[in-house]
Amino acid sequence: MIALPAVFIPDGDEARQWAQDELSKSSYQAAKPTWFDQMIANVIEWFMSLFSEDGAGSTAPVAITVVVIVVIAALVVALLVWGRPRASRAVRRRADLLGERDDRTAAQLRAEAERCVKEGDWDGAVILRFRALARSLLERDQIDPAPGATAQGIAREAAGPFPGFSDRLHAAATSFDAVRYLRSPASESDYRELAAADDALRSAAPAIPASAPQAVLA
Numbered sequence: 001m002i003a004l005p006a007v008f009i010p011d012g013d014e015a016r017q018w019a020q021d022e023l024s025k026s027s028y029q030a031a032k033p034t035w036f037d038q039m040i041a042n043v044i045e046w047f048m049s050l051f052s053e054d055g056a057g058s059t060a061p062v063a064i065t066v067v068v069i070v071v072i073a074a075l076v077v078a079l080l081v082w083g084r085p086r087a088s089r090a091v092r093r094r095a096d097l098l099g100e101r102d103d104r105t106a107a108q109l110r111a112e113a114e115r116c117v118k119e120g121d122w123d124g125a126v127i128l129r130f131r132a133l134a135r136s137l138l139e140r141d142q143i144d145p146a147p148g149a150t151a152q153g154i155a156r157e158a159a160g161p162f163p164g165f166s167d168r169l170h171a172a173a174t175s176f177d178a179v180r181y182l183r184s185p186a187s188e189s190d191y192r193e194l195a196a197a198d199d200a201l202r203s204a205a206p207a208i209p210a211s212a213p214q215a216v217l218a
Contacts, residue, residue, distance in 0.1 A: 096147055097134060098154070098176075106136035110198075113191075122186040123179050126194060130176040133198040134158075142206055151176045161206035168197040 104112070109132035116124035134154050137143045143157045151173035159166040172194045178184040 097138070097145075098131060098151060098180075099148065102131065104131075104135070106132045106139055109135055113195075117191065122188055122191050125191045126175050126179050126186040129191060129194050129198060130172055133172060133194070133201065136198065136202060151180075158201075162201060162204060163207055165197065165201060165204070168193075168200075172197050 102109075109128050113125045113128035113132060116122070116128060130151060134143070134145075134151075137154070137158050138145070142161045143154060145154050145157060149157075152170070155166075155169035155173040158169050162169070175186065175190045175194055179186045179190075
């Protein structure tokens, strides 16, 4: 009969030490949840307990508060996300004017037109001054031209709030088109008439729509 070697059975303290030594190896430590994982798990467990049957009575106010906070946060995110396209459209409408990207203000365009006048460049002066006229109406929210709107289209739209300027707006747009597209040379009188129309529009008040309520005089 073959004698088998005696099996060594450690006592409780030694077995515990063996287990600690084994778990301290790097392979076990790498698989151990991090503090962040534990924190997320605790938060999820707490949140789920708010809606459990056991904690419904005592934590109902807390649950309602959490839901309200989540809804408010969602509204803020929606405002930030869906508010940006409107801002982008405003910037695009501001930059696109009469077929070109130009984000200069009406005052800047007028100053550039006057610089052309001093240099005797009536073509440039007419083009810039009509752009200033259109930009001024846009800045005052009197027109909202579609992308690619023409000078005549802007003139017709501006004649709505300023019906008394219909003929002058049409003449200004015609001068712009003649110089810009037909390559017809502009004269000093062309510029002076356009500038006068622009100046008059700046100080003019838009007409009150017929549907607007009228004040009753005693």
